Amino acid sequence: MHSARASVARFRLSLRPITSKSLTRSRLPVLPSRTLATSASTTPSRSSSSQLIYGGIIGGLTAGALSYLVGQYNQTTNSTVPSYASPQELKQAIAELQDAFGGDKNAVSTDPNLVKTHGSSENSYHPASPHSVVVRPKSTEDVVKVVNIARKYKVPLVPYSGATSLEGHFSGVASGSICVDMSSMDRIISINEADSDLDKGIPLFFPLDPGPGATIGGMIGTGCSGTNAVRYGTARAEWFLNITAVLPNGEVIKTRSRARKSAAGFDLTKLFIGAEGTLGIVTEVTLRLAPVLPTKVAMAQFPSVEHAVSAVQEILRTAHGSNIQCIELLDDHMMQAINNAGLIDHPYPVKDTLFFKIQGDPAAIEATAEVVKSIVKQHSSSRFEFARTDQEAEDLWQNRKYALVSSIASLPGSKCWTTDVCVPVSKLPQLVYETKKDLSEAGVHSTIVGHVGDGNFHALLLFRDDHELELVNQAVHRLVHRALDLEGTCTGEHGVGLGKKEYLTRELGESTVELMKTIKKAVDPLNIMNPGKLYPGLGHDSSHPKHDHS
Numbered sequence: 242m243h244s245a246r247a248s249v250a251r252f253r254l255s256l257r258p259i260t261s262k263s264l265t266r267s268r269l270p271v272l273p274s275r276t277l278a279t280s281a282s283t284t285p286s287r288s289s290s291s292q293l294i295y296g297g298i299i300g301g302l303t304a305g306a307l308s309y310l311v312g313q314y315n316q317t318t319n320s321t322v323p324s325y326a327s328p329q330e331l332k333q334a335i336a337e338l339q340d341a342f343g344g345d346k347n348a349v350s351t352d353p354n355l356v357k358t359h360g361s362s363e364n365s366y367h368p369a370s371p372h373s374v375v376v377r378p379k380s381t382e383d384v385v386k387v388v389n390i391a392r393k394y395k396v397p398l399v400p401y402s403g404a405t406s407l408e409g410h411f412s413g414v415a416s417g418s419i420c421v422d423m424s425s426m427d428r429i430i431s432i433n434e435a436d437s438d439l440d441k442g443i444p445l446f447f448p449l450d451p452g453p454g455a456t457i458g459g460m461i462g463t464g465c466s467g468t469n470a471v472r473y474g475t476a477r478a479e480w481f482l483n484i485t486a487v488l489p490n491g492e493v494i495k496t497r498s499r500a501r502k503s504a505a506g507f508d509l510t511k512l513f514i515g516a517e518g519t520l521g522i523v524t525e526v527t528l529r530l531a532p533v534l535p536t537k538v539a540m541a542q543f544p545s546v547e548h549a550v551s552a553v554q555e556i557l558r559t560a561h562g563s564n565i566q567c568i569e570l571l572d573d574h575m576m577q578a579i580n581n582a583g584l585i586d587h588p589y590p591v592k593d594t595l596f597f598k599i600q601g602d603p604a605a606i607e608a609t610a611e612v613v614k615s616i617v618k619q620h621s622s623s624r625f626e627f628a629r630t631d632q633e634a635e636d637l638w639q640n641r642k643y644a645l646v647s648s649i650a651s652l653p654g655s656k657c658w659t660t661d662v663c664v665p666v667s668k669l670p671q672l673v674y675e676t677k678k679d680l681s682e683a684g685v686h687s688t689i690v691g692h693v694g695d696g697n698f699h700a701l702l703l704f705r706d707d708h709e710l711e712l713v714n715q716a717v718h719r720l721v722h723r724a725l726d727l728e729g730t731c732t733g734e735h736g737v738g739l740g741k742k743e744y745l746t747r748e749l750g751e752s753t754v755e756l757m758k759t760i761k762k763a764v765d766p767l768n769i770m771n772p773g774k775l776y777p778g779l780g781h782d783s784s785h786p787k788h789d790h791s
């Protein structure tokens with residue numbers, strides 16, 4: 242994804258409240274300039290958006306062989322759904338946890354309010370159960386202790402970081418679960434100055450920027466991305482050089498060294514990215530960072546979302562496309578919501594809008610801006626302008642990040658179900674057009690935002706009662722199938738959790754899903770790591786009640 246020379250300083254840190262915000266805004270830029278070495282011209286390159294579909298006999302044979310082997314595996318293993326701790330055993334496990342943490346009530350808590358709030362999310366309407374206990378480890382050794390007690394008594398473990406995930410990822414398990422709250426693991430362990438290769442004084446940042454409050458452990462868990470993905474890729478690019486994880490059997494593994502690249506076997510770091518806490522608990526990670534380059538923010542407005550999205554496709558195909566750091570779409574409803582939320586001094590015209598972040602040296606920014614301006618005009622843009630000040634640019638980006646709050650405020654008394662899908666960029670205009678039409682016909686109040694440079698599209702669907710919740714539920718279902726019909730995915734970045742499990746087999750095929758389950762069963766034969774999430778049909782699905790609107 243990135244040129245080998247694009248790498249910057251590497252950090253090894255334990256996980257949590259280093260939020261995406263604090264990483265980008267405070268911790269990394271304040272690194273003393275002497276910690277940075279040189280290589281000014283090396284910036285990560287954008288991946289090519291073109292694809293080659295390559296198949297034939299080899300593909301056919303592989304799929305055939307795979308389903309045969311998986312079929313055999315199923316015969317021997319699928320029949321046994323592991324059983325979990327009885328109420329008595331659960332009590333013993335909690336007592337043992339309290340002992341292991343020296344009776345520290347903050348480290349091991351059964352406070353009814355805490356176990357409830359840690360087991361549910363106000364951003365998710367998927368099934369939720371309180372945990373039995375919340376444990377706050379401070380080190381990898383602490384996590385090992387927790388895992389060993391959990392496996393001794395067969396109590397499910399649910400890792401928990403920033404709690405911003407949207408698909409019921411950290412819901413408790415009805416029969417009892419230990420929530421492993423990683424908030425105390427927030428140390429930067431080392432900064433490897435000698436391996437940096439940037440000009441002195443250039444600040445660094447970590448390009449993944451999911452929801453406000455998200456932290457490193459959860460970003461790995463969900464395989465997140467965000468506004469910068471069009472330029473820097475997602476969590477699946479090589480921003481995580483290695484991971485230290487505690488496996489469900491209590492063993493600690495480190496996935497690879499911190500060398501900038503390695504061909505030593507297949508990539509176990511990636512195994513944990515998007516695993517949603519189902520394969521182990523990540524306790525340390527070495528990050529790659531990128532230089533902060535000068536940017537300018539621009540805005541263009543269009544008569545329709547389709548016009549806006551078509552302009553994006555054309556811009557990204559030009560030679561200047563690689564200077565685009567972000568392209569965010571906000572539909573007219575979203576612009577209205579931002580105006581109404583009172584977060585800005587001057588209201589925007591209520592139209593479908595693209596926000597651009599253009600990066601590079603002043604000449605590159607100017608040349609790119611000219612190209613963008615000319616292309617948006619050809620696509621009927623009525624307005625193209627730069628943010629006048631850095632503060633305005635900053636505010637503009639913040640408004641995008643607070644789309645959720647603004648949307649909820651736009652319909653008094655409402656709650657919001659946020660969902661995301663992603664399609665090949667060329668299919669995005671069709672997806673957006675059909676979805677807006679569908680939502681309007683179904684009478685669902687909605688706003689739309691999207692990382693449109695990646696074909697990633699978010700619908701924020703509002704509801705006030707159970708009837709409207711059901712309309713939203715059905716609209717999400719239709720949206721996902723529409724995206725799958727267009728060769729897309731049920732989730733571009735939010736992950737599967739409970740909410741998208743049912744679509745996995747249609748999207749990936751039975752053999753691929755079976756391979757995922759085979760890996761899960763091999764790593765976690767007791768199915769204690771975040772059970773019920775991610776894998777369709779892998780035990781304990783029924784332990785969760787249906788959608789929870791309370």
Ligand SMILES: Cc1cc2nc3c(=O)[nH]c(=O)nc-3n(C[C@H](O)[C@H](O)[C@H](O)COP(=O)(O)OP(=O)(O)OC[C@H]3O[C@@H](n4cnc5c(N)ncnc54)[C@H](O)[C@@H]3O)c2cc1C
Nearest residue numbers: 402403404405406451452456458459462465466518523734
């Ligand atoms: C307003 C808003 C905007 C958002 N925008 C974006 C966006 O632009 N892009 C995007 O990708 N997402 C977005 N999200 C979703 C969310 O921010 C991401 O999914 C984020 O990566 C979750 O991180 P977290 O720290 O909150 O993780 P959590 O919600 O705490 O956990 C997420 C998952 O990771 C697992 N996990 C947590 N810690 C660990 C660990 N140490 N080891 C193993 N597993 C672990 C959990 O069990 C869970 O399955 C948004 C959310 C909100 C509310």
